[in-house]
Amino acid sequence: MSLSKIFDVAGSGMAAQSLRLNTVASNLANAESVASSPESAYRAKEPxxxxxxxSLAGQASSEQGATASVQVKGVTESDATIPSRYEPGNPMADGNGYVYASNVNPVDELVNMISASRSYQNNVEVMNTAKQLMLKTLELGK
Known part of the structure; x- marks a missing residue:
């Protein structure tokens, strides 16, 4: 694998982890939101x-003639149950006095945030190492 392909692979990984961090931020921002029905309650997003x-054009799909990357297939909503609470005084309560909270688990989201952040940092480190290797290679010719 040439060093220039490393930047493509690490860049796609960084873009994926950035999206993951954005979904975590959205989930944490809506963790305490309530709605008047289970259908309108916020559901946790998962990338x-x-x-x-x-494979590169004209080459077999061997390790030397192929490049790998991370592709974002989409963002789905969690299928976890929507919790309900009896709060008859809440303006968002339905006719029976229940409000429906989001199904976001803040602990899971913090774990996702730490994991995404570390993965992003690892990809940055890969890019920095590849850059240093390229610079050292250029210095060999001096």
Whole structure:
């Protein structure tokens, strides 16, 4: 694998982890929101990623002739149950006095945030190392 492909792979990983951090931020911002029905309650968002390996034109899809990347397949909503609370005084309460909270688990979201942040940092480190290797290679010719 040439060093220039490393930037593509690490860049796609950084873009994926950035999306993951954005969904975590959205989930945490809506963790305490309530709604008047289970259908209108906020549902936790979860990004879907896939590893993609593309072969270069005119070459076999061997390790030398292929490049890998991370592709974002989409953002799905969690299927976890929507919790309900009896709060008859709440203006958002339905006819029976229940409000429906989001299904966001803040602990899971914090774990996702730490994992995404570390993955992003690892990809930055890969890019920095590749850059240093390229610079050292250029210095060999001096």
């Amino acid at each position: 879907l990623f896939a590893a993609v390996q593309r």
